[in-house]
Amino acid sequence: MAKAKAPRRTLESYTVKPINKTIKPGDCVLMRPSDPRKPSYVAKIERIEADARGANVKVHVRWYYRPEESIGGRRQFHGSKEVFLSDHYDVQSADTIEGKCTVHSFKSYTKLDAVGNEDFFCRFEYNSTTGAFNPDRVAVYCKCEMPYNPDDLMVQCEGCSDWFHPACLEMTAEEAKKLEHFFCESCSSESQKLQNSLNASRLSDTKVDTKRRRR
Numbered sequence: 001m002a003k004a005k006a007p008r009r010t011l012e013s014y015t016v017k018p019i020n021k022t023i024k025p026g027d028c029v030l031m032r033p034s035d036p037r038k039p040s041y042v043a044k045i046e047r048i049e050a051d052a053r054g055a056n057v058k059v060h061v062r063w064y065y066r067p068e069e070s071i072g073g074r075r076q077f078h079g080s081k082e083v084f085l086s087d088h089y090d091v092q093s094a095d096t097i098e099g100k101c102t103v104h105s106f107k108s109y110t111k112l113d114a115v116g117n118e119d120f121f122c123r124f125e126y127n128s129t130t131g132a133f134n135p136d137r138v139a140v141y142c143k144c145e146m147p148y149n150p151d152d153l154m155v156q157c158e159g160c161s162d163w164f165h166p167a168c169l170e171m172t173a174e175e176a177k178k179l180e181h182f183f184c185e186s187c188s189s190e191s192q193k194l195q196n197s198l199n200a201s202r203l204s205d206t207k208v209d210t211k212r213r214r215r
């Protein structure tokens with residue numbers, strides 16, 4: 001007769017001894033990869049369970065994929081700390097947890113004063129079977145029409161509010177940092193036109209004035 005499986009119980013929290021950190025469901029953690037040359041895996045803890053004696057602690061996780069682990073691979077607009085919330089669930093030994101980390105929303109990540117080792121951001125959900133992303137469209141910027149990579153410096157046009165890569169403007173990052181005002185190509189030609197028409201009307205005003213004075 002098959003031995004009955006020992007009942008397991010759910011833990012509300014668990015202290016990972018080697019790192020002395022307490023984890024709870026909802027926390028994001030770094031886990032030791034099977035290949036030590038690879039970066040740590042990033043996961044969200046869904047549930048923590050132990051056997052009846054409170055030993056053999058396992059964590060139910062939902063994996064975050066790094067861009068290089070996705071079917072499409074890393075793209076130019078992917079940030080170095082970008083991860084995708086996948087539909088890939090797993091059960092792992094709690095012993096493989098190396099540390100806690102924070103997966104920020106894109107917006108709060110871009111507002112961080114300093115990005116630490118444990119800071120990541122997520123703006124896409126990822127289907128690990130099809131390689132599809134959700135949302136499948138994101139806002140694009142610059143002449144190159146790329147989504148925003150928070151690692152790259154961009155300058156904002158004061159006319160249209162679009163953002164531009166210095167390199168796409170044939171400018172170095174240093175030059176871009178020194179800019180006090182910036183108008184993109186199409187806005188500067190627009191403002192040039194506007195300026196010209198203002199000048200033209202001023203000229204005609206002057207003429208009217210002159211005529212009046214002559215009378």
Ligand SMILES: [Zn+2]
Pocket residue numbers: 141142143144145146164165168
């Ligand atoms: Zn660009």
Ligand SMILES: [Zn+2]
Pocket residue numbers: 157158159160161162183184185186187188
């Ligand atoms: Zn512009």
